[in-house]
Amino acid sequence: MSMPFRYRKLGYVALNVTDLDRSAAFYTGTVGLDASEPVAGGPAFLRCGSDHHHLVLYPAKAPGVKRVAFELESRAEMEHARRHLAGLGLAVEEIDAEERAALRQGDGLRFVEPNSGLTMEFYTRVLQMALPFRQSLTKIVQLGHVVLSVERFDEMAAYLTANLGFAISDFVEGRFAFMRCQPNPLHHSFAIGRSVEGNHLNHINFMVSDIDDIGIAMNRLNKAEVPIVFGPGRHKPSGSIFLYFLDPDGMTVEYSFGMEEFPEEGAREPRMLEAHPSALDTWGSVPKPAFGKVGAIERRVPA
């Protein structure tokens, strides 16, 4: 499997939200992230680990994904990526000094994935916070993955694997492709689903360290009247136990516990799983209609 440059991990997701204070309060007070700075007028920098941010909220007219950012292993990998992306003919934009300072990042480049219109960012250095993530509400251990619904499903899966260093871990036939950013071991840090109604966010995921976090979250969310839209259940592809709910704009958020990991060498081949409800939940729950529906992919205006 070719690796044109080496990823470290899914770094952060930038979301557009229609009421910044309401969403910041939700992601801290209900989801359990910590704010790294006072929210003020935004963006709001939220974290679930030592990095300065894993979720960045921007005030906007419509909810959606502004960009998805991946951390690369080193500055040398950043150079490899820069050259590789230029060779693909992508217009690569360096993040300017002012924005890098606001993001507390040492570097960063952005480009648009041509099939989905998603802005992707690569970076290597982000401020490490002095105090540990508090896990005050639930034991979130990391930002897990992002899933998009896209019309050019086959083309995007082919593009990401042929050109951007992703490897397919599993398919659900014709419906979903789950991808790891090599050599990160997680079954998927990014996935796409087939859409017939435009390109949009499906969900973002936070991984928790304990199965109890899933059950406790279900009761906490029900008490707070947060709509639960799928689960609890267990995903066949990664083996994780999950619960999905809606944020104040109707965007879908997932908590999950446990996930298959892949070695860098000798990883198993991707499976083609039958498109059957039990491939998504072996426990038998089915998604509510609001699952994975809200969140436009922001179209980037070139500088």
Ligand SMILES: CC(C)c1ccc(C(=O)O)c(O)c1O
């Ligand atoms: C239903 C969604 C797209 C889904 C399916 C399977 C997994 C997994 O195996 O972990 C997910 O994380 C999902 O979000």
Ligand SMILES: [Fe+2]
């Ligand atoms: Fe997921």
